[in-house]
Amino acid sequence: MTRLFEGRRQRTDGRLTKENLYKEAQVSRATMNRAHAILAEWDAHLAVHGKTTPGEAKRDAAIADLKKRLTKKTQECTLLEKKLKAAHTAIAALFHETKPSGSSSTRTPRPWSHPSAHGVDGVGGASATPGVKTMARRRDKSQGAR
Incomplete structure (x- = not known):
């Protein structure tokens, strides 16, 4: 999670998504969904800082x-x-x-x-x-x- 927040991604495109979170952690989506403390910390960080990376x-x-x-x-x-x-x-x-009035030029x-x-x-x-x-x-x- 820290790597994603700091923009030092290794396995993803660096966007701050839950999909990238579990891929960076090298765990399954089901395992990530069971880690309620981690998800709460993730949601709190995004609420404060937004979804944009540095x-x-x-x-x-x-x-x-x-x-x-x-x-x-x-x-x-x-x-x-x-x-x-x-x-x-x-x-x-x-x-x-x-x-001049007598000029022959009409240009x-x-x-x-x-x-x-x-x-x-x-x-x-x-x-x-x-x-x-x-x-x-x-x-x-x-x-x-x-």
Whole structure:
């Protein structure tokens, strides 16, 4: 029983179950069920400490910490995306204000969209760096133009 409580299991997966208790003790389930004092001690320990082992408690704490950090980083990312969109809007407005009236260029900046929509992160299709096919096409075009 002590080995299970301390997380030093030898014959089981370490979960705090009665099945693991009798397997660790190398006795039959019937023998375990006749040991009322041991079962009372087992139940009392689980009532105070719960069914999680020290390793599971550490794991759960680590998971909770990672979830908090992920939430914080997601909020930071959302804020930065909003700032980027606002900056893009301001730049587009300044471009239209300062554009010469007699300019023959009719090109206007594209509306802002998230970079992943263009495949920058590798999810949307095309990658941020040219692939082998793109580089081959460029090479073929430059050799054909000579």
